[in-house]
Amino acid sequence: MRDVPRATAGDPTDSDLMRRTAAGDRDAFTALYKRHHAMVYRFARLMTGSNSAAEDIVQEVFLVVMRDAGRYDPARAALASYLYGVARHQTRRRLARDRQFVAFDEECADATAHVTEDDVNATLERRQALLRLRRAILSLPRRYREVIVVCDLQDVTYNDAAVALGCAVGTIRSRLHRARNLLTQKMGCATSSEEGHRRLNMRCAV
Amino acid sequence: MTPTRHENCRLAEALEKLRRDEARLETPPHIEAAVLAAWDRAHAETTGPRRVWRNLAAAAAAVTIAIGLTQLGRQLERLTRPAVQQAANSRTLLLVGEPILQGEPVRMVRMRVPASTLTSLGVRPMAGTPGEHIDVDVIVGEDGVARAIRVGR
Numbered sequence: 001m002r003d004v005p006r007a008t009a010g011d012p013t014d015s016d017l018m019r020r021t022a023a024g025d026r027d028a029f030t031a032l033y034k035r036h037h038a039m040v041y042r043f044a045r046l047m048t049g050s051n052s053a054a055e056d057i058v059q060e061v062f063l064v065v066m067r068d069a070g071r072y073d074p075a076r077a078a079l080a081s082y083l084y085g086v087a088r089h090q091t092r093r094r095l096a097r098d099r100q101f102v103a104f105d106e107e108c109a110d111a112t113a114h115v116t117e118d119d120v121n122a123t124l125e126r127r128q129a130l131l132r133l134r135r136a137i138l139s140l141p142r143r144y145r146e147v148i149v150v151c152d153l154q155d156v157t158y159n160d161a162a163v164a165l166g167c168a169v170g171t172i173r174s175r176l177h178r179a180r181n182l183l184t185q186k187m188g189c190a191t192s193s194e195e196g197h198r199r200l201n202m203r204c205a206v
Numbered sequence: 207m208t209p210t211r212h213e214n215c216r217l218a219e220a221l222e223k224l225r226r227d228e229a230r231l232e233t234p235p236h237i238e239a240a241v242l243a244a245w246d247r248a249h250a251e252t253t254g255p256r257r258v259w260r261n262l263a264a265a266a267a268a269v270t271i272a273i274g275l276t277q278l279g280r281q282l283e284r285l286t287r288p289a290v291q292q293a294a295n296s297r298t299l300l301l302v303g304e305p306i307l308q309g310e311p312v313r314m315v316r317m318r319v320p321a322s323t324l325t326s327l328g329v330r331p332m333a334g335t336p337g338e339h340i341d342v343d344v345i346v347g348e349d350g351v352a353r354a355i356r357v358g359r
Contacts (some may be wrong), residue, residue: 024249026242026249029245033242037232037233037237037238038231038232041231041232041233042231046228053232055237058233058237058241059240059241062241066241066244066245066248066353067248126223130224133223133224134224152225153221153224153225155225177249180214181207181209183212183217184209184213184217185209187217187220188213
């Protein structure tokens with residue numbers, strides 16, 4: 001899990017922080033938030049395609065941590081896996097509530113890109129490619145989208161992903177294989193569709 | 207349709223670019239503020255020095271009110287309880303005239319009087335109807351004036 005800031009030798013472990021959070025230690029809760037918020041936010045953003053939905057989900061996840069910290073058992077799962085599980089549940093609720101995928105925010109496409117004149121073409125092309133990929137991921141069925149987001153985009157190990165998603169490691173592998181195939185097909189369709197669209201535009205322009 | 211090796215490589219490359227792009231993202235700062243505000247709200251209601259002081263003050267006020275109500279109740283009860291009942295229950299003397307002086311010789315006369323007589327003396331009969339007769343002990347001084355009446359149970 002590359003995205004989660006690792007605790008250094010002097011830092012308290014996640015388990016310690018959760019125990020102190022359960023005892024009402026605000027500093028421990030703040031430390032937990034700072035250590036894991038980005039991971040939850042990115043997961044929720046990739047799953048929903050919406051910044052605002054991701055922000056809501058981050059809040060919901062940490063409200064659950066605040067309320068149920070005493071019920072966390074470090075022997076059952078690493079905290080990151082536990083948080084993925086909570087985030088996944090909150091994401092499902094959010095998507096079920098919205099009844100459809102939220103339209104991908106314009107700002108969500110590339111919120112922090114700074115384009116200079118020199119590399120404007122390369123940057124725009126890169127942004128288009130990323131946007132295509134994001135849309136393709138969002139169009140995957142949820143169970144396939146989850147494994148792509150968790151395993152390929154957040155570098156979670158198969159074992160941790162199995163704990164987080166509540167299924168066997170073999171299921172993770174097979175879903176990931178199927179998800180990548182689907183994604184490749186969708187990306188191919190998107191590319192050929194764009195090329196066709198470009199040719200059509202050229203014909204119109206001529 | 208199974209993707210070719212080339213397609214797989216292209217997908218892996220695209221996913222890696224997206225991963226790097228996503229890694230730059232951080233949760234907006236106002237979310238942290240909102241989460242910590244929720245923490246403060248939740249814990250202000252269950253813990254914290256202000257809450258402790260508020261609980262102590264409320265407990266002190268409750269005790270004060272309880273004591274005050276108890277004392278007020280006792281006073282009211284004392285004021286409204288019939289004198290006869292007091293006498294009957296405790297068989298103490300009901301003073302009706304001049305107090306008995308220390309060493310004054312007295313006589314006690316047992317009498318059977320109508321309950322209405324006690325009513326005329328300002329004492330409510332403890333039981334029965336006004337027409338019934340009640341045994342009372344009357345303490346009479348040497349001058350023949352009643353000093354006290356003891357009403358039987």
